[in-house]
Amino acid sequence: MAEGVDAGEVLGGSxxxxxxxxxxxxxxxxxxTLEPLGIDPRHFGILRIVEMASGQSQQQLGEALHIPPSRxxxxxxxxxxxxxxxxxxxxxDRRAHALHLTPKGRKLYDQALAIATEYEEHLCEGLSERxxxxxxxxxxxLAAACGPAGSHPGMA
Amino acid sequence: MAEGVDAGEVLGGSxxxxxxxxxxxxxxxxxxTLEPLGIDPRHFGILRIVEMASGQSQQQLGEALHIPPSRxxxxxxxxxxxxxxxxxxxxxDRRAHALHLTPKGRKLYDQALAIATEYEEHLCEGLSERxxxxxxxxxxxLAAACGPAGSHPGMA
DNA sequence: CGCAGATAGTTCAAGTCGAGAACTATTCAG
DNA sequence: CTGAATAGTTCTCGACTTGAACTATCTGCG
Numbered sequence: 001m002a003e004g005v006d007a008g009e010v011l012g013g014s015x016x017x018x019x020x021x022x023x024x025x026x027x028x029x030x031x032x033t034l035e036p037l038g039i040d041p042r043h044f045g046i047l048r049i050v051e052m053a054s055g056q057s058q059q060q061l062g063e064a065l066h067i068p069p070s071r072x073x074x075x076x077x078x079x080x081x082x083x084x085x086x087x088x089x090x091x092x093d094r095r096a097h098a099l100h101l102t103p104k105g106r107k108l109y110d111q112a113l114a115i116a117t118e119y120e121e122h123l124c125e126g127l128s129e130r131x132x133x134x135x136x137x138x139x140x141x142l143a144a145a146c147g148p149a150g151s152h153p154g155m156a
Numbered sequence: 157m158a159e160g161v162d163a164g165e166v167l168g169g170s171x172x173x174x175x176x177x178x179x180x181x182x183x184x185x186x187x188x189t190l191e192p193l194g195i196d197p198r199h200f201g202i203l204r205i206v207e208m209a210s211g212q213s214q215q216q217l218g219e220a221l222h223i224p225p226s227r228x229x230x231x232x233x234x235x236x237x238x239x240x241x242x243x244x245x246x247x248x249d250r251r252a253h254a255l256h257l258t259p260k261g262r263k264l265y266d267q268a269l270a271i272a273t274e275y276e277e278h279l280c281e282g283l284s285e286r287x288x289x290x291x292x293x294x295x296x297x298l299a300a301a302c303g304p305a306g307s308h309p310g311m312a
Numbered sequence: 313c314g315c316a317g318a319t320a321g322t323t324c325a326a327g328t329c330g331a332g333a334a335c336t337a338t339t340c341a342g
Numbered sequence: 343c344t345g346a347a348t349a350g351t352t353c354t355c356g357a358c359t360t361g362a363a364c365t366a367t368c369t370g371c372g
Contacts, residue, residue, distance in 0.1 A: 011204075012296075013292065014272070014276055015276060015279055015280055015288065015291060015292060015295070016182045016183075016186055016272075016275060016276050016279050017308065018292070018295040018296070018299065019175065019178050019179045019182050019279075019295070020179045020180075020182055020183040020186070020308065020310060021179070021299070021308045021309065021310070022175050022179060022295060022298055022299055022302060023175045023176045023177070023178060023179015023180055023182075023183075024176075024179055024180075024183075024308070024309045024310050025302050025303060025309055026172045026175050026176055026179075026302060027172075027176040027179075027180075028309065029302070029303070030172055030176070057320070057321090058320075058321070059319085059320060059321080068359085068360070068361085069320075069321070069322090070321090070322075070323085070324095070359085070360065070361075070362095071359070071360080072321085073321070073322060073323085093319090093320080093367080093368070094320095094366080094367060094368085095319065095320040095321070095366065095367045095368065096319090096320055096321080096367090097320080097321075116170070116172075119172060120170055120171060120172050122301070123171055123172050123175075123298065123301065123302060124171055124298070124301070125301050126297045126298065126300055126301035127294065127297060127298070127301075131294055131297070132171065134290060134294065135171060135291070135294045135295075135298075136169065136171060136174070138283065138287055138290065138291045138294070139171070139174040139175070139178060140168075140174070141282045141283055141287070142178055142279065142280070142282065142283070142291075143174065143177070143178055144282055145278070145279060145280070145281050145282035145283075146178060146181050146182060146185070146279060147181060147185070152173065152176065152177045152180070153177065153180045153181055153184065154176060154177070154180050213349070213350090214349075214350070215348085215349060215350080224330085224331065224332080225349075225350070225351090226330085226331070226332075226333095226350090226351075226352080226353095227330070227331080228350085229350070229351060229352085249338080249339070249348090249349080250337080250338060250339085250349095251337065251338045251339065251348065251349040251350070252338095252348090252349055252350080253349080253350075313372100314371100314372095315370105315371095315372090316369100316370090316371090317368100317369090317370090318367105318368080318369080318370100319366100319367080319368075319369095320365100320366085320367080320368095321364105321365085321366085321367100322363105322364080322365080322366100323362105323363085323364080323365100324361105324362090324363080324364100325360105325361095325362090325363100326359100326360090326361090326362100327358105327359085327360085327361105328357100328358085328359080328360100329356105329357085329358085329359105330355105330356095330357090330358105331354105331355090331356090331357105332353105332354095332355090333352105333353090333354090333355100334351105334352085334353085334354100335350105335351080335352075335353100336349100336350085336351080336352100337348100337349085337350085337351105338347100338348080338349080338350105339346100339347080339348075339349100340345100340346085340347075340348095341344100341345090341346085341347095342343100342344090342345095342346105
C-alpha cells in the first residue's frame with residue numbers, strides 16, 4: 001500500500017474491532033463452505049433445531065432463532081423445496097405445521113455438521129489445543145459481559 | 157460427542173459461532189453507543205482516516221476502507237452535511253476532492269474515540285489485564301489464519 | 313351450541329440498502 | 343489538439359426485511 005494508511009493500524013489493538021472483524025469474516029467464510037450443500041447458515045440453524053426437536057411449529061422455531069414469522073415462511077419454503085424438511089399437519093392443531101427432518105434432510109444436516117467442524121478446525125489451525133481452550137474461555141467471559149446469552153443475532 | 161446436548165451446548169463450544177455472535181453483538185452495541193453523536197461506525201472510520209492523513213481523495217479513502225466510490229459519495233455527504241469534514245478543491249488535481257476535518261469534526265472525532273475506548277473497557281470488564289492481552293494475542297493469531305489482514309469487511 | 317377473540321401461517325406492498333453502469337469534468341500522454 | 347484514463351456523481355436495478363392485512367383454525371365463555 002503506497003500511502004501507508006492502514007485501516008487497522010490503530011484499532012488492531014481493540015478487542016471490539018477485532019471481534020467484529022473476525023466475526024464477520026468467519027461468518028462469511030462459513031457461509032461459503034456451506035454453499036456447496038445449497039444451504040446457508042440460517043438454513044443450517046433451522047435444520048439443527050428441527051433435528052433436536054421434531055414436530056415443532058414454525059413460530060416456535062422462529063422464537064428460538066429470533067426470526068419473525070413472515071420470514072420463517074420463506075426459510076422453511078427453502079428447506080422444504082430441497083426436500084430436507086417436511087411440513088406435516090398437526091392433528092392437535094391444524095393451524096400449525098409440525099416440522100420434521102426427512103431422511104435426506106438428516107443426511108444433509110450431518111454433512112453440514114461435518115463441514116462446520118472442519119471449518120472450525122481450519123479457523124483454529126494456528127492455535128494449540130491449549131490456546132483454543134483459553135480462547136473459548138475468554139470468549140465466554142466476554143459473552144457474559146456483552147449481554148444476556150441469546151441466540152445468534154445474525155439470524156435476525 | 158455426547159448425546160442429548162442442546163444447541164447452545166454444541167455451538168457454544170465453537171470458536172466460529174462465538175466469534176460471529178460476539179462480533180455482531182459488539183458491532184451493534186458499538187453502533188448504538190455512537191448514535192448520540194449522530195454517526196455510525198462507518199462515519200467513524202472515515203473520520204479516523206481523514207484525521208490520520210488530511211487531504212486524501214475520496215477514492216483513496218474508499219480503497220483503504222474497501223468501500224466502492226459510489227458509496228463513498230453518500231458517506232462523505234453525511235459527514236460533510238454534519239460539518240465534520242470539508243471537501244476542498246485540490247489545486248493539483250481539480251477532479252479530486254481533498255478531504256479535511258473541520259474543527260467540529262476533530263472535536264467530534266475525539267468524542268467518538270473516547271466513546272470507543274469506553275466501550276472497549278465495558279466489553280472487557282470481565283477480563284483481567286492479563287486475560288485481555290491473551291485474548292488480543294489469540295485473536296491476532298486467528299486473524300492470521302482466517303485470511304490476509306484487510307480492513308473491516310463490515311465497511312463493505 | 314355458537315360467537316368473539318386469539319393464534320399459525322401466508323401473502324403482499326413498502327422501505328432500505330448496496331452495487332454497478334452511465335455521465336461530467338478534468339487530467340495526462342503522445 | 344486529441345483520445346484515453348481518472349475522480350466524483352447520479353441513477354436505476356436487484357436483493358432483502360418487515361409489518362400489515364387476510365385465511366383458517368382454535369379456545370373460552372355465555
